[in-house]
Amino acid sequence: MSETFTCGDHGALVSYLYDECAPNERRAISAHVAICRECAEELTSLGATREQLATWTPPEAQLGFRIVSDSPSSTVLRPSRWWQKPMPAWAQAAAAALIFATGVTLGALRGVTSPSDHGPTGSVPQQADATTPAASTTSVTKADLAALEQRLRSELSQVRSTSSTVSTSNTSDTAAAGPGDARIIERVRALIQDSEQRQQRELALRTAEVVRDFDAQRKDDLSRIERTMGQMDGTTGVEVAQQRQMLNYLMRVSQRGQ
Amino acid sequence: MTLTDDELVARSMGGDAESFNQLILRWERPIYALAYRVIGREEDARDVCQETFLRAFRALPGFKGQAKFSSWLYRIALNLCRDWIRRQRRAPVMQMPEGVDPGELAAESGPVESIEDLVGRRQLSAVVERAMALLPEEQRTAIILKEYHGMTFQEIADMQGCPLSTVKTRLYQGLTVLRRQLEKNGQMTPQLVKRS
Numbered sequence: 507m508s509e510t511f512t513c514g515d516h517g518a519l520v521s522y523l524y525d526e527c528a529p530n531e532r533r534a535i536s537a538h539v540a541i542c543r544e545c546a547e548e549l550t551s552l553g554a555t556r557e558q559l560a561t562w563t564p565p566e567a568q569l570g571f572r573i574v575s576d577s578p579s580s581t582v583l584r585p586s587r588w589w590q591k592p593m594p595a596w597a598q599a600a601a602a603a604l605i606f607a608t609g610v611t612l613g614a615l616r617g618v619t620s621p622s623d624h625g626p627t628g629s630v631p632q633q634a635d636a637t638t639p640a641a642s643t644t645s646v647t648k649a650d651l652a653a654l655e656q657r658l659r660s661e662l663s664q665v666r667s668t669s670s671t672v673s674t675s676n677t678s679d680t681a682a683a684g685p686g687d688a689r690i691i692e693r694v695r696a697l698i699q700d701s702e703q704r705q706q707r708e709l710a711l712r713t714a715e716v717v718r719d720f721d722a723q724r725k726d727d728l729s730r731i732e733r734t735m736g737q738m739d740g741t742t743g744v745e746v747a748q749q750r751q752m753l754n755y756l757m758r759v760s761q762r763g764q
Numbered sequence: 765m766t767l768t769d770d771e772l773v774a775r776s777m778g779g780d781a782e783s784f785n786q787l788i789l790r791w792e793r794p795i796y797a798l799a800y801r802v803i804g805r806e807e808d809a810r811d812v813c814q815e816t817f818l819r820a821f822r823a824l825p826g827f828k829g830q831a832k833f834s835s836w837l838y839r840i841a842l843n844l845c846r847d848w849i850r851r852q853r854r855a856p857v858m859q860m861p862e863g864v865d866p867g868e869l870a871a872e873s874g875p876v877e878s879i880e881d882l883v884g885r886r887q888l889s890a891v892v893e894r895a896m897a898l899l900p901e902e903q904r905t906a907i908i909l910k911e912y913h914g915m916t917f918q919e920i921a922d923m924q925g926c927p928l929s930t931v932k933t934r935l936y937q938g939l940t941v942l943r944r945q946l947e948k949n950g951q952m953t954p955q956l957v958k959r960s
Contacts, residue, residue, distance in 0.1 A: 517932035
């Protein structure tokens, strides 16, 4: 490597920047940079650019590829679990549409099914029919509504009693649980807490983004308003000047007439 | 006991698929990161990553061990990236920051980082990504291999099939263009550059 360094030797500067040059070359460049302001600035700015590059991180991806066959000729490389793959947006939309369509179809089918199709425990329309046999399937009477209300109340009371029983048994289970169960419960609680913290953080992040966007938009709007006001001022000034000229003209004409 | 790449390669060549799976586990993240930074699309980067290991496994009997296993993998991945870019016949499209899940990003970051810092870092990352997308493929690849994979000039020269001096020129030109782009986007302030 050379003992001297000449300005404009970008290759040598890059070697120096990445610390990949021979000691004598490094000494030569160091000595030059100490006296050459241009090269020193160049090195500083290239170093700063490298620092910025460090902020670029690729998004997290679920990989986990595995060889699933021992024979290299017939091997198939697949991610370990197909359901771990991120679902593409079009597939998510299609699935949502399918579920929605299925729900709508089922709802429509239930609406048009005859009362005789329902089982002995029956659904709401069948209950209505049982209390008011003469009523048609499309019209709803007060008796239907009363029967529906009564049924809903009874179901609600059943649900309440069941949930209170479950919560009581859960409490007793927790108390009677061994140390292993207690650890699991603690772990679950910790996971829930983590999740809540993550959600709070996400909310705060989104809020900060919204505030920033809003602020930028506000500044933009203000500058636009200022520009518009300036234009209006200019226009108004021109109109006032024209009116003054017109008045002067009229005054002169009227004075001549007198 | 952790086996070296060479030991795992030897076992894989002896027919032990599990050893190759360990190599995959060890190298899939760097290969995915390389592919993503070169081609700029998450899904395609995953495909390139998968295809890289598939090709490596199939070509394993022909691997002579003259180069490091990782260099060999990088070379396969870069060739696949080049093929992808040729197929696209256009500049890579970088994903916008909206594609990044801020929740995950927040979860990854340490508790000491404020929300403002996090937002700023994310924006800066997006600006760097866009600036990198503007570089010619050779310059971009040289910078990626040097900055994010710590390769030497000689390794990059071998990888790109060009003289060592060309690698340095590509790095210099690429960094210079990036600096201008970042300055234009207000990411390189005079204080940061320390111009006197």
